[in-house]
């Protein structure tokens with residue numbers, strides 16, 4: 001069994017656990033590389049089907065390429081797509097620094113989706129190697145009814161036994177990609193031939209490594225125009241993936257606060 | 265070094281850590297290892313330093329750590345690399361486990377940091393359970409401490425055999441060889457008792473980087489490996505494809521009008537055409553096909569793979585069934601002796617009900633017997649009737665359901681499980697022994713009715729009748745209801761038959777003459793007997809003033825009857841008068857009122873007297889519950905003999 005096979009198998013196991021234990025279940029589809037891999041893994045787990053909703057919490061600030069991608073592949077992959085807008089920025093905690101505040105709109109948007117559909121499980125494509133508080137996540141991570149993450153008291157989780165019983169109103173975030181790295185994601189995309197938005201490839205000497213909102217994400221210097229070149233670039237780089245995300249650098253605790261209140 | 269490594273290799277092949285990256289042998293595989301040890305002994309610091317010294321930190325990270333350290337006015341804290349929460353940085357303590365990737369010149373790794381504080385053992389285990397090897401970090405100045413020992417013991421229970429010891433903060437003991445040797449000897453001895461020979465012991469300074477990536481000049485007396493050397497010599501486990509097949513059913517899909525059985529192969533291999541047996545039901549069928557999407561068609565699969573298959577026969581298979589080949593099935597048992605670690609703040613007591621979840625199966629169980637609690641200090645087995653948070657113990661669990669189990673030393677993945685209480689994971693257990701099968705339950709016979717012994721074994725206790733007699737206002741009902749609550753919380757089947765309530769229904773045709781009272785008691789006793797025979801613990805709360813009537817009740821119920829005299833003098837009862845009845849009786853509004861115009865015969869030989877004027881409510885309750893425990897306890901069930909020594 002290769003490294004990628006092992007990661008794939010573990011993610012399939014997690015997705016099947018979520019599908020068996022948590023109803024109703026939804027998957028966040030941000031249109032980025034990770035969530036495309038996640039959808040792909042779901043189709044592997046459920047033999048070509050995606051037996052739950054794919055949710056796009058739309059900030060309205062995505063790149064036009066991403067909206068085109070959404071229209072095309074939601075049809076091609078036969079997704080049960082839910083798109084919901086986020087509230088305006090002035091409805092978000094004003095004590096957050098500007099970029100984090102803008103990102104927090106997504107948390108609010110997600111809360112609205114939760115209220116509307118009452119999901120018990122939300123599958124999200126975060127990875128440990130992205131950010132230090134994400135590195136401390138559980139695979140099945142409980143969220144209170146207001147979406148808050150009680151990171152000071154996470155439930156024990158070992159031997160692939162996940163906590164799946166929750167009080168009314170609370171939900172579980174399910175993280176099938178926690179053990180993957182950015183490189184694993186690209187190698188898997190290459191191996192499986194998974195479509196991704198063109199923004200990841202170079203254009204005028206720059207490309208996006210991570211796709212957030214247009215106003216708070218910046219591209220990195222790169223000439224990589226194929227997946228193989230992206231992989232090659234990542235094998236030697238020493239900059240972190242989220243270097244282009246403004247909100248990660250505003251204040252030491254900005255990301256923790258965002259995540260504690262329900263951000264992915 | 266070669267010799268220890270090859271032993272480790274042999275052991276490593278037997279076990280398979282749950283980390284997916286582990287089961288692989290390509291050059292992209294990442295070897296997961298954990299750092300454990302007592303709080304503040306320098307685990308997180310070591311990891312930060314290791315990443316820095318091997319050039320694995322991303323750009324700008326060091327500056328970020330410096331800023332975070334300066335802000336808190338201290339020296340550079342390498343631990344901040346992992347201790348990402350503000351609360352962790354402010355208090356200088358790791359709260360939750362974390363994972364970070366890095367590589368040496370030889371290979372890739374996942375480092376698992378574990379908190380050392382006792383309060384966060386559940387978090388430490390959540391991380392360490394995914395490792396294939398561990399470094400036990402010990403502060404050279406403080407020496408071996410309680411959590412150093414506890415973590416070592418937990419490593420052992422988790423089945424982790426590749427362990428190396430790092431004696432840290434060697435700068436604090438002036439790089440002194442003798443003081444190092446003393447700490448080394450102490451931990452060597454402790455690990456020796458667990459049967460663990462550390463692969464290496466290394467004197468280090470995590471903060472200063474001594475003996476981490478390169479040999480330090482400050483310890484000229486040490487000529488062993490560096491941390492990186494030890495790391496590169498750990499041996500990765502291979503997926504247990506050569507063991508017998510274990511495929512726990514995770515789900516049954518009904519996509520595309522077919523029934524598709526989904527699950528992960530935990531050990532062994534299978535191929536299309538194999539005859540499978542599903543335990544515990546014993547149903548059999550052949551594999552008709554292996555199903556997949558966007559992958560080359562398969563005819564065989566092995567350990568570690570998440571698969572989907574169809575059968576040649578439409579059996580009723582469900583999640584929790586475990587598929588194996590016919591010749592090598594798991595044990596079927598109603599009873600299992602396990603070694604467990606307990607993580608809940610509320611202790612585990614004999615008789616408590618839990619769920620045991622093994623792979624995808626969940627079984628209701630109760631604690632039949634606590635054999636021993638392990639003293640973490642000296643590993644001695646001690647007798648105890650409770651298992652406190654973070655303790656390690658050996659117990660026998662019994663289930664009304666037939667469980668399909670393996671022994672941990674034969675099949676790691678299906679020989680271990682978690683304990684659940686109210687949906688929370690409260691402990692982990694490894695199966696030492698899969699015990700007896702209750703024949704009566706195993707063999708279904710339509711002509712044979714279910715007896716009270718069957719019910720008792722299903723409930724985890726016997727039925728019983730606790731007959732509470734005493735004056736009106738003596739406290740019978742209060743006691744009965746609090747006992748009912750307490751026992752219900754402990755998972756007992758329990759009910760209260762209250763005189764007042766019965767008189768509104770079953771006995772509504774009866775008055776208060778001596779004859780009517782006798783009939784009242786006869787009926788109540790018959791009902792209590794029926795309920796006790798169906799397995800309930802029954803509290804009867806009835807004045808029952810006559811000795812002769814109470815004796816009749818005892819005869820009706822038979823065994824498991826206890827007469828409890830709830831005692832309070834008439835003056836106290838009058839003054840309590842919760843229902844205002846004494847007042848009415850004294851004014852002549854009620855006739856035949858016990859204690860006023862009818863006598864109360866106090867029991868001559870009650871099984872228990874509870875004086876509610878002398879005891880607090882809680883004390884009274886404890887007396888009653890002690891009696892209940894004795895009366896309803898199961899006995900005559902064979903369990904494993906108590907272990908008096910903890911043999912590893």
Ligand SMILES: Nc1nc2c(ncn2[C@@H]2O[C@H](COP(=O)(O)OP(=O)(O)OP(=O)(O)O)[C@@H](O)[C@H]2O)c(=O)[nH]1
Nearest residue numbers: 303304305306307308309357358380433469470471
């Ligand atoms: N003098 C000295 N101090 C050290 C050394 N290693 C770590 N420390 C200090 O010891 C303290 C505790 O270090 P941590 O790395 O947070 O300890 P830990 O074992 O991770 O603690 P928990 O995770 O909370 O159990 C910090 O202040 C470190 O700077 C060392 O080699 N020498």
Ligand SMILES: [Mg+2]
Nearest residue numbers: 307308358379
């Ligand atoms: Mg720490």
